[in-house]
Amino acid sequence: MLRIREASASDTGSIWDIFHAVVSLGDTYAFDPKISREDALAYWLHPANRCFVAEREGHIVGTYILKANQPGLGAHVANAAYMVSPDARGLGVGRAMGEHSLKEACRLGFRAMQFNFVVSTNESAVRLWQRLGFTIVGTLPGAFHHSSGRYVDAYVMFRSLAEG
Amino acid sequence: MLRIREASASDTGSIWDIFHAVVSLGDTYAFDPKISREDALAYWLHPANRCFVAEREGHIVGTYILKANQPGLGAHVANAAYMVSPDARGLGVGRAMGEHSLKEACRLGFRAMQFNFVVSTNESAVRLWQRLGFTIVGTLPGAFHHSSGRYVDAYVMFRSLAEG
Numbered sequence: 001m002l003r004i005r006e007a008s009a010s011d012t013g014s015i016w017d018i019f020h021a022v023v024s025l026g027d028t029y030a031f032d033p034k035i036s037r038e039d040a041l042a043y044w045l046h047p048a049n050r051c052f053v054a055e056r057e058g059h060i061v062g063t064y065i066l067k068a069n070q071p072g073l074g075a076h077v078a079n080a081a082y083m084v085s086p087d088a089r090g091l092g093v094g095r096a097m098g099e100h101s102l103k104e105a106c107r108l109g110f111r112a113m114q115f116n117f118v119v120s121t122n123e124s125a126v127r128l129w130q131r132l133g134f135t136i137v138g139t140l141p142g143a144f145h146h147s148s149g150r151y152v153d154a155y156v157m158f159r160s161l162a163e164g
Numbered sequence: 165m166l167r168i169r170e171a172s173a174s175d176t177g178s179i180w181d182i183f184h185a186v187v188s189l190g191d192t193y194a195f196d197p198k199i200s201r202e203d204a205l206a207y208w209l210h211p212a213n214r215c216f217v218a219e220r221e222g223h224i225v226g227t228y229i230l231k232a233n234q235p236g237l238g239a240h241v242a243n244a245a246y247m248v249s250p251d252a253r254g255l256g257v258g259r260a261m262g263e264h265s266l267k268e269a270c271r272l273g274f275r276a277m278q279f280n281f282v283v284s285t286n287e288s289a290v291r292l293w294q295r296l297g298f299t300i301v302g303t304l305p306g307a308f309h310h311s312s313g314r315y316v317d318a319y320v321m322f323r324s325l326a327e328g
Contacts, residue, residue: 026237029237030234030235030236030237030238030239031235031236031237032235032236032237033236033237035235035236069307070194070281070307071194071195071196071199072194072195072196072197072199073190073193073194073195073196073197073308073309073310073311074194074281074307074308074309074318075194076309076315077304077307111306111315112305112306112307114304114307116280117234117238137302137303137304137305138301138302138303138304138320139301139302140241140278140301140302140320140322141276141301141322141324142275142276143233143234143238143241143276143278144237144238145237145238145240146237147237151240151275154238156302156304156320158304158305160305
């Protein structure tokens with residue numbers, strides 16, 4: 001049973017554990033794999049973000065942030081980022097957070113949601129977002145320096161929220 | 165005769181004048197047209213940016229910033245933003261700053277340059293970037309709330325710097 005709720009101050013340690021585990025692999029996010037706890041939390045828990053956690057049997061297994069993708073005249077498009085603990089992969093945590101974030105974005109009055117940088121080799125993520133109604137609207141050639149050493153493409157993905 | 169140089173502290177007033185004039189029109193940048201001087205300068209003169217100005221007959225007529233578009237594993241792709249004083253349009257200031265920024269990005273070792281949000285109705289900008297070798301690699305449907313009231317598309321534009 002998965003419960004998704006707004007993060008509280010006491011979740012900070014769990015959020016960093018997940019962030020660190022995900023980012024240090026260097027295969028899905030552009031963050032420096034050696035980013036400090038302080039810099040990571042300053043980014044993820046920025047006052048302009050809403051931060052949520054997914055809880056399963058008393059453990060935090062995922063976290064996501066939701067915000068406007070642009071200021072002022074672009075602030076009707078939401079942006080979000082999701083991280084699932086490597087230990088909790090394959091349990092539908094990403095999908096549940098994705099669905100939660102779309103509802104939340106609708107509730108907040110956003111007209112669309114955009115991901116700026118989905119690493120093309122992260123096929124499970126690309127597939128999940130497509131299932132949730134996102135389309136690849138752009139391809140950034142070689143924009144991600146994968147931990148394998150290769151430069152791989154990143155996708156811009158977009159979904160209207162007009163149909164709810 | 166146009167001279168492009170790094171901005172200094174004494175250029176701050178001119179930079180704000182240009183920023184304010186451009187942004188208040190609400191037709192090219194997502195910034196809130198009523199953004200404060202303080203917020204505008206905190207963004208434009210952020211310590212992670214290199215900021216340049218274009219000087220013509222002793223007057224600052226344009227400014228641009230150059231930075232990495234992503235952290236860590238995406239930091240090989242540059243990002244830049246340009247503003248030309250409405251009084252100095254049609255004098256080639258944008259083009260000169262564009263060329264200057266591409267050289268500067270090469271010099272700094274960037275492998276490519278990306279613009280995240282070129283407003284599709286800003287046809288002179290789209291044309292200029294295409295002339296300078298950029299391609300539209302993505303279209304963000306209705307992502308810009310134009311001052312006319314319409315939601316118009318924004319483009320993601322990209323250019324490799326491999327060929328110099």
